[in-house]
Amino acid sequence: MGFFLETLIGGLMAGMLYSLVALGFVLIFKASGVFNFAQGAMVLFAALAMARFAVWIPDWLGIGNPALANTLAFLAAGALMFVVAWLIERLVLRHLVNQEGATLLMATLGIAYVLEGVGTSLFGSDIYKIDVGMPKEPVMILEGSFEGGLLINKEDFVAALIAAVLVGLLALFFQKTATGRALRAVADDHQAAQSIGIPLNRIWVIVWCVAGVVALVAGVIWGSKLGVQFSLATVALRGLPVVILGGLTSIPGAIIGGLIIGVGEKLSEVYLGPMIGGGIEIWFAYQLALVFLLFRPQGLFGEKIIDRV
Amino acid sequence: MKLRKFALTASATAVVLSSLVAAPTVLAQAKEQFFPVLVYRTGAYAPNGTQWANGYVDYLKLVNAKGGINGVKISFEECETAYATDRGVECYERLKGKNGGATVFQPLSTGVTFALTEKAPVDKIPLITAGYGRSESQNGAVFTWNFPLLGTYWVGAEVAIQHIGKKEGGVAKLKGKKIALVYHDSPYGKEPIPVLQELGKTYGFEVQLLPVAHPGVEQKATWLQIRQQKPDYVLLWGWGVMNSTALREAQSTGYPRDKMLGIWWAGAEPDVKDVAEGAKGYSALTLQHGAEPNSKVVKEVLEQVYAKGQGTGPKDEVGQVLYMRGLLSAMLGVEGVRKAQERYGKGKVMTGEQVRWGLENLNLDQKTLDSMGFAGVMRPVQTSCLDHMGSSWVRVHTWNGSKWEFSSDWYQADDKVLRPMVMLASSKYADEKKLKPRTPEECKK
Numbered sequence: 001m002g003f004f005l006e007t008l009i010g011g012l013m014a015g016m017l018y019s020l021v022a023l024g025f026v027l028i029f030k031a032s033g034v035f036n037f038a039q040g041a042m043v044l045f046a047a048l049a050m051a052r053f054a055v056w057i058p059d060w061l062g063i064g065n066p067a068l069a070n071t072l073a074f075l076a077a078g079a080l081m082f083v084v085a086w087l088i089e090r091l092v093l094r095h096l097v098n099q100e101g102a103t104l105l106m107a108t109l110g111i112a113y114v115l116e117g118v119g120t121s122l123f124g125s126d127i128y129k130i131d132v133g134m135p136k137e138p139v140m141i142l143e144g145s146f147e148g149g150l151l152i153n154k155e156d157f158v159a160a161l162i163a164a165v166l167v168g169l170l171a172l173f174f175q176k177t178a179t180g181r182a183l184r185a186v187a188d189d190h191q192a193a194q195s196i197g198i199p200l201n202r203i204w205v206i207v208w209c210v211a212g213v214v215a216l217v218a219g220v221i222w223g224s225k226l227g228v229q230f231s232l233a234t235v236a237l238r239g240l241p242v243v244i245l246g247g248l249t250s251i252p253g254a255i256i257g258g259l260i261i262g263v264g265e266k267l268s269e270v271y272l273g274p275m276i277g278g279g280i281e282i283w284f285a286y287q288l289a290l291v292f293l294l295f296r297p298q299g300l301f302g303e304k305i306i307d308r309v
Numbered sequence: 310m311k312l313r314k315f316a317l318t319a320s321a322t323a324v325v326l327s328s329l330v331a332a333p334t335v336l337a338q339a340k341e342q343f344f345p346v347l348v349y350r351t352g353a354y355a356p357n358g359t360q361w362a363n364g365y366v367d368y369l370k371l372v373n374a375k376g377g378i379n380g381v382k383i384s385f386e387e388c389e390t391a392y393a394t395d396r397g398v399e400c401y402e403r404l405k406g407k408n409g410g411a412t413v414f415q416p417l418s419t420g421v422t423f424a425l426t427e428k429a430p431v432d433k434i435p436l437i438t439a440g441y442g443r444s445e446s447q448n449g450a451v452f453t454w455n456f457p458l459l460g461t462y463w464v465g466a467e468v469a470i471q472h473i474g475k476k477e478g479g480v481a482k483l484k485g486k487k488i489a490l491v492y493h494d495s496p497y498g499k500e501p502i503p504v505l506q507e508l509g510k511t512y513g514f515e516v517q518l519l520p521v522a523h524p525g526v527e528q529k530a531t532w533l534q535i536r537q538q539k540p541d542y543v544l545l546w547g548w549g550v551m552n553s554t555a556l557r558e559a560q561s562t563g564y565p566r567d568k569m570l571g572i573w574w575a576g577a578e579p580d581v582k583d584v585a586e587g588a589k590g591y592s593a594l595t596l597q598h599g600a601e602p603n604s605k606v607v608k609e610v611l612e613q614v615y616a617k618g619q620g621t622g623p624k625d626e627v628g629q630v631l632y633m634r635g636l637l638s639a640m641l642g643v644e645g646v647r648k649a650q651e652r653y654g655k656g657k658v659m660t661g662e663q664v665r666w667g668l669e670n671l672n673l674d675q676k677t678l679d680s681m682g683f684a685g686v687m688r689p690v691q692t693s694c695l696d697h698m699g700s701s702w703v704r705v706h707t708w709n710g711s712k713w714e715f716s717s718d719w720y721q722a723d724d725k726v727l728r729p730m731v732m733l734a735s736s737k738y739a740d741e742k743k744l745k746p747r748t749p750e751e752c753k754k
Contacts, residue, residue, distance in 0.1 A: 003537050010529050125355040127553070129583045136587055138561050151536065153561045156529075225557065227583040231353045231524045231550040238527070269530035270537075279494040279520030281530055 002146030007270050008263060009152065015262020016160035017221060019167060021239035022246065022254040024214045027170070029248045031183040031207035032093070033190075034104040040236025041115035042212060044228075045084065047219030048119050049077035051128035051228040070132055074220070081212030084115070089205045097200065098190060116233060125230060130223040134158055159221045166217055170210070171251045183207055187249070237282075244289035247302025256300060257289075264288045341384040342377075342646055342658050344369055344639075345404035345411045347421070352391035353524040354549040356579040357631055361417055362387070363622030364635025367610050368643070370621070374613040378646050379655040384408055390421065392549075397421030398428075405432050412664050413437055413642045419497035422455075427742075429454035434661040435645070435668055439638045440573055440596040444500055445734035449669060449697040450746040452735065456668050456697045458641050458690065459596050463730065464722040465572045466501035466544075468594060468703040470508045471720050472570065473542050484513035489540035491531060491547070491555055494520035498546045501572070503730065505544075511726075525551025532558040545571040545593075552580035560587040570594070570705070577630035581708045589710040595630075597687040598637060599706045600713050602628030606636065606682030630713060637687065644671060669694045669752075688719070694752030701727075 024039040053073035063069050092107050135154035143149035174180040186193040186203045194200050219228070222235050238261075246257025265281035265288075273280050292300065346365060349358035369383045377383060386407065388400035397416050405411045414429070415437045416422055422442040429436045430453060437456045438446070444463035446455035473488065474480030490505060492498030502518065509516045517540055519531050525547055532555075535543060543564065545555055552575040559566055567590035571580070576593020578600070601607055607628040615624050626632055642664075649659045649667030659667070671692045678687060692699035701724075705717035739746055 003533070006536075007530070007533055010533060014527075014529055120351065120355075125350065125359060127356045127550075127579050127583055136557070136560055138563050151562060153529075155561060226526055226550060227553055229353075229550055230351070230355055231526050234353065234524060235526060265527075266530045266533070270534055273530070274534075277520065278518065279522045281527060282522045 002142075002148065002150055005146070006150050007266050009150070010156070011263035011266035012259055013153070013156040013160040013262070014266065015259040016163045016255075017156075017218070017258075018238050018242050018262055019255045019258025020163040020214065020218050020221070021236050022242035022258055023167060023170060023251065024211050024218070024236070025239055025243045026246075026248060026251060026254045027211050027214065028207055029243075030174070030187045030251075032104075032204055033101060033187055034093075034108060035101070035248070036211065037105065037108040038112035038115060039211070039215065039239065040233040041112040041119070042081070042084070042215035043219045043222065043236055044230065044233040045115045045119040045219075046077055046081055046212065046216035047130065047223040047228045047232050048123040048128065049080050050074060050216065050220055051130050051223060052123045053077055054130065055128075066131070067133075074216070077216055078213060081216055082209050085208030085212050086205055088208050089201060093204050094201060112233075116230075120230070128223075128228040130220055130228055132220060132224055134224045155225060159225070162217065162221060166214065167251070167255055170214070173210075174251060179203075179206060238285070241285040241289035243299070244286075245292045245299055247299030250299070250301035253299055253301030261285045261288065340658065341382050341408065342412050343408035343410065344383055344385040344642065345400070345407070345414060346385050346387045347390050347397060347400050347414065347416045347418075348387050349390050349392045349417070350387075351389060352393070354392040357549050357574075357577065358392065358417065359622065360577070360579070360626055360629060360631035361635035361638070363626065364632035364637075365415070365639040366621045366635075367614055367627070367632075368636045368639035370614045370619055371606075371610050372643055374617075374619075378643060379650050381646075381650075381656060381658055383643070390416070390418065392418055392420075394418065394420040394424050398424050401425055401428065405434060409658065410434075410661060412646060412659065412661065413668075415439070415638050415642065417441070417638075419443075419500065420495060423496055426452065426455060432661070433665075435665045437638065437642055437645075437668070439641060440634065441497065444504075445731050445738060447696065447698040447731050448735035448746075449693070449695050449752075450735070450748075451739045451744060452697065453747060454665060456641075456645075456692070458668075458671075458692070458698060459637070459687075459700050460573075460703065460722070461698060462497075462500035462546075462572065463504045463727050464698075464701045464703065465594055466504035467508065467722045467726055468701075468720045469501075469544055469570055469572075470505070470512070471723070472594075472705055472717060474512070475717075480512050486514040486542070487517060487538065487540040488514055488542045488544060489517040489519055489535055489538070490544045491519045491521060491528075491535075492544075493525060493547050493551055494522050497548065497574075501544070501546060503734075504727070507730065508726070521547065521551055521555075524549060525554055528554050528558045532562045532564065535559075535564055536562045541568065543569045545569055545575045547571070547575045547580075549579075551575075553584055556581065556584045556588045556591060560584070566591040573634075573703075576706065576713070577634075578626075578713070579631070581713075586710045588708045590707065592705050592707040592716060593713075595704045595706050595715075596634060596637075597700070597702050597704065598630075598633045599704070599715055600628060600630050601633050601686050604628065604633075604682060604686050605684060606640075606686070607633075609682055610636070633686070637683075640681070640683075641668075641671075641690075644673060648672075668692060669697070671699060694747065695749065 028036040053076045057072045058069045140149035182198045242257040246253030265285045268284040269281040348362035390397040413435045439458045444461035446452035505516045571593035573594045573596040581588040645668040649663040653663045673690045688702045690699040701722035703720045706713045707716040
C-alpha cells in the first residue's frame with residue numbers, strides 16, 4: 001500500500017508539471033484558436049535565456065548574490081519572451097488573420113524550428129544549470145504507518161506547488177479580468193471580436209506574452225530538474241496527451257488532465273510495464289487520452305462543437 | 310526573347326566557369342584522404358555528440374599540422390545526423406563517394422551502425438564503431454567491414470560483472486544478488502542483456518530489466534521500482550540526458566550512487582557535472598581512457614591546433630572524456646590508413662578496401678602508442694582478419710564531485726565467456742543474410 005501511495009503521489013506531482021506545460025497550449029488556443037506547436041521550443045528558449053543570463057548578468061554587473069542574479073536573469077528572460085511574443089505577432093500571426101487553422105498550425109511549426117535554432121545559436125547547445133535553490137534530497141513521511149515510510153521528492157513537491165499557484169493565477173486572469181474576457185472573445189470569433197472594438201493584434205501579443213511567461217516558469221522548473229538542454233523541447237510533448245484528454249479550451253481540463261495523465265503513466269509503468277516489457281509510460285499516456293476520446297471527443301472539459309446543417 | 314537568350318547564355322557561362330574553378334579543387338582533393346565525419350551537434354544528444362566530434366576533428370587537424378599521413382593530407386566534411394538513423398544513412402549516402410571516396414565511416418550511433426552494416430560491404434567502406442555497434446561484429450569472418458575496435462557492449466557487460474564481483478569479494482558471492490539494468494530502450498540499450506542473462510545463470514544473480522524511453526527525461530516510475538525492488542547494484546546503460554536524469558532520480562529516491570555503475574557512454578562530464586555532489590561516488594567503465602588533460606597528445610593538440618586558433622571547440626573541454634573518445638576514434642582510422650600505406654604504398658591515397666586491410670592488420674604496441682602521445686591513455690591494440698575488436702581492456706573511473714578519477718586497475722574481458730556468444734550470434738547473422746564466412750586462408754589474400 002505504501003508503494004502504491006508513493007507512485008500515486010509521484011504521479012500527481014509529475015501531473016501538475018504536465019498541467020503547466022499543457023496550459024501553454026490551452027492559453028494560446030483559447031485566445032487565438034491556434035494549436036501552438038512551438039510551446040516546447042518556447043520552454044527551451046526561455047530556459048536557455050534564464051540559464052545564460054544567470055551567468056552573464058553577474059559577470060556584466062559584478063553581482064555576487066545568487067538570489068539577486070537569478071531574479072534579474074528571470075526578469076531579463078521574461079522581457080526576452082515578451083520581445084519574442086511581439087515578433088511572432090508582428091512577423092507571423094498578423095499576416096495570417098482569418099486563415100485556415102491548418103495554416104496557423106504550420107506557422108507555429110515553423111516558429112518552433114526558428115526558436116530552437118536561434119536559441120541554440122544565441123545561447124549554445126551545451127548543458128546549462130539553473131540553480132534556484134530547489135531542494136534535491138528526498139524526505140520520508142508517515143514512517144510509523146508504512147514500512148520504510150513514504151518517500152516524497154521535495155523538488156517535485158515544490159515544483160508542483162509553484163505550478164499550482166501559477167495555474168490558479170491564470171485561471172483567475174481569464175475568468176475575472178477584462179483582458180481575460182477579451183481573450184476569450186477573440187478565441188470565439190476573430191471578426192466578431194474586432195467588430196466590437198477588441199484590438200486583435202494587441203490581444204495576440206498579450207496571449208503570447210502570457211504563454212511566454214508560462215514557458216519560462218516551466219523552463220525554470222524542468223531546467224532545474226534536468227539541466228537546460230535540447231531535450232526540454234520534448235518535455236512539451238508530455239502536455240499533448242493532457243490537452244487531448246482535458247480539452248483544448250479548458251484550464252480546469254489542463255489541470256485535471258495533467259493529474260490523470262501523471263498518475264496513469266506512473267501506475268501503468270510500475271504495475272503494467274513489467275508484464276509487457278516496460279518503457280511504456282510515454283505511449284500509455286497517449287493511449288489513455290485516446291480511450292477518453294472514444295467517449296468524449298471534445299475532451300473532458302472541452303467545448304462541444306455543434307454545427308447546424 | 311533577348312532577355313531569355315541573355316539569361317540562358319549567362320547561366321551556361323556560369324556553369325562552365327564554375328566547373329573550371331572547381332576542377333583544380335577536385336584535383337587537389339584527389340591527393341587527400343577523405344574522412345567523412347558523421348556528427349550530432351544538434352538535437353537531444355548534442356551535448357555529448359559535440360564533444361566527441363570536436364575531439365575527432367581536432368585529431369584530423371593535428372595529423373595535418375604534422376604533415377599528414379606520410380605526406381598525405383586529410384580532408385574532411387561534417388554531416389549532421391542529430392542521432393537519427395534516417396539522417397545518418399542520408400549522410401552516409403551523401404558522403405560515401407565524395408572527394409574521391411570515403412576512407413572510413415564512424416557513425417557514433419548503434420542504430421545507424423545497424424543500418425550501415427549491410428551497406429558497407431556493397432560500397433567497400435569500413436565502419437569503425439569504437440565502443441558501440443553490434444557486439445557480434447567482432448567476428449571479422451562474418452562482419453567483414455565492421456570494426457568495433459577497443460570494445461563492445463558485451464565486453465562492457467562482462468567487465469561490469471567482474472567489477473561488481475570484485476567489490477563483493479569474488480564472483481561466487483554474486484549468488485542471490487539482484488542487479489538492475491536501467492537502459493535506453495533502443496538497440497544500444499538492449500545490447501548487454503544477453504551477456505547479463507548468461508552471467509546471471511552462471512553466477513546465480515537475478516537481472517532486473519528497466520527500460521527507459523527516449524530521450525530519458527522521465528524516469529520517476531523506473532526509480533520508484535528500484536526503490537521497491539532494492540537491487541544490490543544498478544547498471545546504467547544510458548546516453549545523453551538520460552544519464553544525468555538517472556543520477557538525479559537516484560539522488561531523489563535515495564539510491565546510493567556508489568552502487569551504480571555506468572557503461573562508458575554514461576561516464577563523461579556532461580552526465581555528471583550539473584548533478585555535481587549528487588553524483589559523487591558514481592562509477593562508470595572506461596573505454597581504456599578517461600579524462601586525459603595531461604596526456605602528451607592533448608598537449609600537442611593545444612600547441613599545434615588551438616594555439617594557432619584552429620581549435621574546433623572550447624579549449625577547456627580539450628582532454629575531457631568524450632573529447633578523448635572522439636580523438637581516439639579518429640586516431641584509429643588514421644592508423645588504419647597508415648598501416649594500409651605500408652602495404653599499398655606510402656604517400657598514396659588509400660581506398661576503402663585498402664583501409665580495411667590496414668584495420669585488419671592494425672598492431673599498435675605500447676611503444677608506438679607512447680611515441681604517438683598516448684602513454685597512460687590506452688593499451689595496445691592488435692586486430693586480425695578474424696578479430697576486428699583488437700583489445701578488450703577496461704578501467705573504472707569514479708566521479709568525486711568535481712572530476713573523474715580512475716578507481717580500479719585494468720580489467721580484460723573474459724574471452725571464454727564472450728567468444729562462444731560472438732560466434733553463435735555472428736553465425737546466426739550469416740545464416741539469416743546467407744553470407745559465407747571468410748576462412749583463414751581467404752584472409753591471407
